[in-house]
Structures are given as structure tokens and as C-alpha cells.
Amino acid sequence: SAGIFGVGFLMRPLGGWFFGRMADRHGRRTSMLVSVLMMSFGSLMIAVLPTYQSIGVAAPWLLLLARMIQGLSVGGEYGASATYMSEIATPKHRGFYSSFQYMTLIGGQLLASLVVVTMDHVLAKEQVLAWGWRIPFAIGALAALVALFLRRTLVETTTAESRESSDSGTLAGLLKQPAACLSVIGFTGGGSLIFYTYTTYMQKYLVNTAHFEKSLANHVMTGVLFFYMMIQPIFGALSDRVGRKRCMIAFALWGILTTVPLMTAIGRSTGPLEAGCLIALALTGVSLYTSISGIVKAEMFPIETRALGVGLCYAIGNATFGGSAEYAALLLKQQGHESYYFYYVTAMAAVFLLVALRLPDGRTESYLTDYES
Numbered sequence: 001s002a003g004i005f006g007v008g009f010l011m012r013p014l015g016g017w018f019f020g021r022m023a024d025r026h027g028r029r030t031s032m033l034v035s036v037l038m039m040s041f042g043s044l045m046i047a048v049l050p051t052y053q054s055i056g057v058a059a060p061w062l063l064l065l066a067r068m069i070q071g072l073s074v075g076g077e078y079g080a081s082a083t084y085m086s087e088i089a090t091p092k093h094r095g096f097y098s099s100f101q102y103m104t105l106i107g108g109q110l111l112a113s114l115v116v117v118t119m120d121h122v123l124a125k126e127q128v129l130a131w132g133w134r135i136p137f138a139i140g141a142l143a144a145l146v147a148l149f150l151r152r153t154l155v156e157t158t159t160a161e162s163r164e165s166s167d168s169g170t171l172a173g174l175l176k177q178p179a180a181c182l183s184v185i186g187f188t189g190g191g192s193l194i195f196y197t198y199t200t201y202m203q204k205y206l207v208n209t210a211h212f213e214k215s216l217a218n219h220v221m222t223g224v225l226f227f228y229m230m231i232q233p234i235f236g237a238l239s240d241r242v243g244r245k246r247c248m249i250a251f252a253l254w255g256i257l258t259t260v261p262l263m264t265a266i267g268r269s270t271g272p273l274e275a276g277c278l279i280a281l282a283l284t285g286v287s288l289y290t291s292i293s294g295i296v297k298a299e300m301f302p303i304e305t306r307a308l309g310v311g312l313c314y315a316i317g318n319a320t321f322g323g324s325a326e327y328a329a330l331l332l333k334q335q336g337h338e339s340y341y342f343y344y345v346t347a348m349a350a351v352f353l354l355v356a357l358r359l360p361d362g363r364t365e366s367y368l369t370d371y372e373s
Contacts, residue, residue, distance in 0.1 A: 007067050008323075009319040010071065010323065011069075013316050015074065016079055016315030017171075017312045018072070019075070019079060020076065020312050022080075023080040024305060025168050028154075029155075036147045039073040040145050042067070043137045045062065046137040079312070079314060082294030086294060086299070093237070099235065099236025106290075112140075158303065168304045170305070173305045183358065186352070187248065187317075187352050188297075188316075190321070190355075191352060192318040192322030193322055198286055201325055202279060203218060203221050206220060208330075209266075210268070228280070234287075235247070235287040236295075244359075251288035251356075254285035255346065256353065260346060266279060294310070296359070297309070299368050
């Protein structure tokens, strides 16, 4: 399952390029409508996928195709939505408003966790294995269709001039901003690795290392994700007051200083309350980054290549480090070197710090300011 999970991530750079180009050349609204429609289709494919007993080896190949479609759409979704949220926000409250992007992203994880918890209570294990596993994907397909309906009324933030520019949505135009591209890839690598460590991988960590029952681990993560989702706007608003660069540096220092002790303590936790509090503490620090990750990226690119720059550069860093997080953690555990993973995460936090120290202050040096003027 970790391998299939990773394949979806490998498609994200292609999605970041394709939908980023579409968003810059044809508008954010168009890109977001097409990507969410594709996301719904990928989820629906998995929900109605025939079993191996029915179609043989075609079943896993179709599952792989569905995950590739999902990865492609998610890779494109991030760049367009992060850019859109940043462009519609008022100058003094950009951090606050853009934080709702990650709030909805975490909300998707929370919804998935709630569905799993509910299934644990109402379905027998045999029912889950037989057909119940399809339910989350069917719900995901329906949720994407609801998002498609809501997005029909979005106001376009690009202009005809920006869409018709010779640089609009092109790699040649994007490469005129090499420092911005490398910075986004650099801090996304560390940020994504830490984010997925404390969210997607954490449920398995509680089961495999802290020896929690799977259902108990699901309950813990559901409560923690709700808390994590709700604090995003708080940290987004904080960045409007103290500056996003300071928040990014604080997150990096937090990751360097706390990853090893927190992961060790979580692995040794003896009850759900203790584990939940420790994970919530970790995610409070992670919120320094996730609440503003979209706006920080958007401020670094001109409007002609903003969605492409945000989407593609994010997807490269996210796929390389975020997509491999679970696989790397499980592999090191199987080899008897689980703690090595903690130091790997710490090292990536140090890389994040080096990038963050070189970031401009978005309150005074931002392409969004040029866009508004």
C-alpha cells in the first residue's frame, strides 16, 4: 500500500506542470474545475473497481491507473488553489485567508479518518475487506463533485494581459525565477516530510511502534486532526503580524529541536491521551509552516507564471520527500534502524532553515503587491 501511495505522488510534478500551465494561460477557475473533476473520476474508479477474482491482474493495474489520475489532479490542484487564495486575500490579512487552503486539505484527511472510525464501529472486519473499503472512495468522489458545483461561481483573478503574455504558463518564463524555484523545492521537501510524518504516517507509527490497536490509533488521529485543522487560521493571522519569514524560521528550529524527542516520546506513549497530546504539540509547531505555505510560495512568483511556479516546484519537493516519507520510515523500521528516520527528518528541517533564512519578507517584497498595484 505504501508503494501505491507513493505512485500517486510521482504523478504530482506532471500535474503541477499541466494544471499550473492551464491556470496561468486559461485562468485559475478553469484549472480548479478541471482538476477537481479529474479527482472525482479517480476516486470513482477505485470505488467501482472490479476485484482480482473478477478480472485478474487487470485489477491492480486499474488501481495503479486510478492512483495516477488522483496524483495528477492533486498535483494540479495545489498550485491553482494556493495561488487563487493568495490573490483574493486582502493585503493585511493574506496569511489568515490563505491558511484556509490547508484547513480544507486537513479537513479532507479528517473526513477520511472519520469515515474509517465509523466503519470500524458499524462494519465487521469481513465486511470492510469485502466491500466496505470502497465507501471512502465513493464519498471522496461525491465530495469532489460538491466542490465542482461550488467552484462554478468563483471569480477569476487573472487578467487577459497576464494570460496572453509570452511568458504565461511557460517553463522558459518560470526559469527566469531560478532562486524562487529552488527555494520552493527546498522548503517544500522539508515541510512535506514533517507534515506527512505527523499525519499520514503517524497512524501506522502508533500501531507498529506504540503498539496501539488500529481502531484506537484511528480515534487518536481523528481528534488530533480536528485540533490541527482548527488552529490553521490562528497561525495564518500570526504571520500577518510578525511576518512569514519569522514563522518559517521558527518552524525550522522547531523541527530541528523537537523531532527526535517527540517521535521517541510518541513511540513510548502508554495511552491515547498521552499520544494525542504529544502529536497535537508536534502539529502545533508544524502549523507555523502549513498555515502559510501557500502564500509564501505565491508571493515569490509573478502572475504570468505564479500557478506554474507554485504547483510544479511544490510538487517536485512534495513528491520527492513527502511521497517517500512513509516508505522510508517503514523500511528503516524493518531494518531495525527506526530512529534513523527521526534524524533524517531533523536533517531536512535543517535544510528548510537554510532556505528560510534567505527568504524575502513577504510583507515588503512580494509579487502579489505588484499584482495588486
